[in-house]
Amino acid sequence: MTTRELDALDKQILYTLQSEARHTSSSDIASEHDVSASTVRNRIQQLEADGVIRGYHADVDYETTGYQLFTLIVCTAPIPEREELAAAAANVPGVVEVQEVVTGRGNVLVHGIGVDGDDLSRIGEELDELGLQVSDEDLIRNTHKRPYSAFDADET
Missing domain, CATH: 3.30.70.920 (Lrp/AsnC effector binding domain/regulation of amino acid metabolism (RAM) domain)
Structure with a gap:
């Protein structure tokens, strides 16, 4: 398994998605970090491709x-x-x-x-x-x- 180096934006994307992936858009994350929504979408796609983000799961009661x-x-x-x-x-x-x-x-x-x-x-x-x-x-x-x-x- 290779280790993926995370920068501050990658970490914030992960934190935000762990907090509330369903109600968070790329635009929301982008506006907080002064980057474009397409930058955030590209980062998410790369984190998925690298196996850092392995899926999105419903939290069922x-x-x-x-x-x-x-x-x-x-x-x-x-x-x-x-x-x-x-x-x-x-x-x-x-x-x-x-x-x-x-x-x-x-x-x-x-x-x-x-x-x-x-x-x-x-x-x-x-x-x-x-x-x-x-x-x-x-x-x-x-x-x-x-x-x-x-x-x-x-x-x-």
């Missing part, structure tokens, strides 16, 4: 949609199989995110949703059938996110 249970399932996979098992776990119905962690134990974190305990039990059983060892399950009450502050020109 699952509880509002009827899936009131949001769980973190901590699993352990054999290191040589971690990537393959994590990818397979992402295909389990009810799983919305899987993270690979660089540790021996608890090296696959699975985020799942369900309407009741049966849904969460099924997810755990399917992860077990894949070969992941489930070591902990935690119900998540809230998640708080914010953009990376080092990208905010006002804070640096």
